Amino acid sequence: MAGLMAKWRLNNLFVKLMICFWLVSGLSIGGLLIAQKLSSQEPLQAIDPIELRILNRIAERVERMPLRALHKFDISREVEARFPNMPEGFKPPRFVLLDSQGETLTGRRAPRSVSFFRVVREENQLAEPASYQFRRERVFGPQIVTISGQDYELYGRIDRPPPKPKLYQWLDRTELLLGLALLLSGLIYGALAWHLSRGLRSLRHSAERIAAGELAHRSEASVRARGDEIGQLAQAFDQMGDSVQAMMQSQQRLMSDISHELRTPLTRLQLALAIAKKKGQESKELARMGYETEQIEQMIQELLQLSRTSLQASEDKQRCRLSDTLAGVLDDAVFEAEQQKISLQHSVDADPELAHSPKLIGRAVENLLRNAIRYANSAVYLRQYIEDESLVIEVSDDGPGVEPDQLEQIFQPFYRPSDARERESGGAGLGLAICAAAVKGHGGQIKADRGEHGGLRVRLELPL
Incomplete structure (x- = not known):
């Protein structure tokens, strides 16, 4: 049981990855639930009596006018004239007449808010006038108006901030919601990537220094102290470095010891040659032996120098x-x-x-x-x-x-x-x-x- 707990401890790299995955998933799901909860405050509501009264009066006025005159008819001024006691700063509603194809009298497309309202009405199969909040605009209607024997839909639009929390206005915009999700997930995974790559970069630097000949170099203490697999890798890396350094030092000491041991019989040989020369025993063979012993002496000195250089290079x-x-x-x-x-x-x-x-x-x-x-x-x-x-x-x-x-x-x-x-x-x-x-x-x-x-x-x- 203890081994299983150690395997699944918090510092485990697998656990870190899973926690980050769960965190991002939880934030995403939580954001969707919040957006759904906020959106449950239905923007489609019953029409306000005042809005309905204004709509009816404008409809009566429009029905009595010929179709040609409607192109020059300013509905906003008509509203101001019929309702003179409106509060100061109040913007009168804007009205639009649409035919059965959803186009205005001039053949232009309907405003976006009205188009959304018409789609919502069709989805909800509404027959009576209603009110719809589209961002910072409120749309109400329609009132059926008959002009020259043809039915038109009269809609009103008025600037009115939504009565919902400001957070919903952000969440209601798909591009902002997507950008926020990308930002949060990027921050979380970026922090995880930095946490993982920092230890790996340190290990790479340590490996490069050992490859350059600094056999005494070891990984940083902060990397070894990590409890995850990277920390275990750093500890194994240091053990490998200790073994390589010990083997190299052993090999160099062996070379040095052999060179020292060779000097003893070589010294005796040189002494014997010197005694022979002192006794007058000169020959080509003895001269050759003297030359070869000097070469061996030089080789041993160079071997000792190479061994000392390899041992002292990292001091x-x-x-x-x-x-x-x-x-x-x-x-x-x-x-x-x-x-x-x-x-x-x-x-x-x-x-x-x-x-x-x-x-x-x-x-x-x-x-x-x-x-x-x-x-x-x-x-x-x-x-x-x-x-x-x-x-x-x-x-x-x-x-x-x-x-x-x-x-x-x-x-x-x-x-x-x-x-x-x-x-x-x-x-x-x-x-x-x-x-x-x-x-x-x-x-x-x-x-x-x-x-x-x-x-x-x-x-x-x-x-x-």
């Missing part, structure tokens, strides 16, 4: 200018480029404050500059500018570049785009992977293409 960042971060990196790069007789050109179009890890971003740019200096023919270019709310760091060279079909893969660990390039550089294919890990840890992007100088161009995009 606390400092807000400072990139020029301060790259000052030392640029000095070292300029010195290294001069030794290789390479020109390093640096341009800064924008230098805003940026929340970042100076150590990781500095190391990433350093790797890119060294890679560019290694393969450049004569020049390396470093640009810094703002584009689409991101700070862009662009490193390019005039070297041989990379084939277009390999540009997306060069940021993968141990990927080697060219055997000749790797044999020349002696790299293990981890430098660009370290750069990618640092940039993604800051919620940014790293891209590569062929630059305008013919060589490889790498763009780091860091969100401002």
Whole structure:
């Protein structure tokens, strides 16, 4: 029983939808019932004796006139003349003669109020004169008038506000009633849609941040505190984030542990080679072994650096200018480029404050500059500018570049785009992977293409 009650608690999303549906339906039905109740005050009533007396006198006057004279006959003046003691400001009734087709003597259509009155009389099968309230006008009649042997219907119209509540005047207008129903239902369903979409938007934002590399990010507390299915989804989302972060950290620690463990036998091997050289045991084989151990040592260092970068990328960042971060990196790069007789050109179009890890971003740019200096023919270019709310760091060279079909893969660990390039550089294919890990840890992007100088161009995009 408790489980059933928990399933149908008020915070349940299904219950919320049903409540809104019932609320809109209840308002609609209630509005119809109110309109029906108000409309039950029948606008068709018995004719007032004064109205009947006026109608009879006008009918007598009209019957004595020839048909041709009726076109110029002003009935309103006739009423004023026959009833001189009417209150000040009182507007005399307006009269209209209709033939059997419902048309006036001039062939025009009858006023709308009179047409409605005639339809109501036919529906109610009335034979005697009556009175009908049409909005702010009262219609009474008809009185049969015989002119030149033909029967006409004489109707009177007088301006008179309806004796019903003002609400009925609104509900009596179909377009206003429909607009009110649409407005109320729109407000209710709009509030429900906003309530539901707010939590979903927050979850989408959290998913985007985790996808950008912020594995420590979790959903908002207000979303988790919701008692409906969206709140349960947020809790499951956070559990998934915890599991993914734990697995990634475990994998990175495993890589770091393996690298550390490899250093012990490697150190022993290097020590044995040093002892052999000290004893004068020189040979091509020993020289080759020394070279390979240095390569393994470099690979282990890069693996440790990649592991540390992945672990530290989401840690606390400092807000400072990139020029301060790259000052030392640029000095070292300029010195290294001069030794290789390479020109390093640096341009800064924008230098805003940026929340970042100076150590990781500095190391990433350093790797890119060294890679560019290694393969450049004569020049390396470093640009810094703002584009689409991101700070862009662009490193390019005039070297041989990379084939277009390999540009997306060069940021993968141990990927080697060219055997000749790797044999020349002696790299293990981890430098660009370290750069990618640092940039993604800051919620940014790293891209590569062929630059305008013919060589490889790498763009780091860091969100401002």
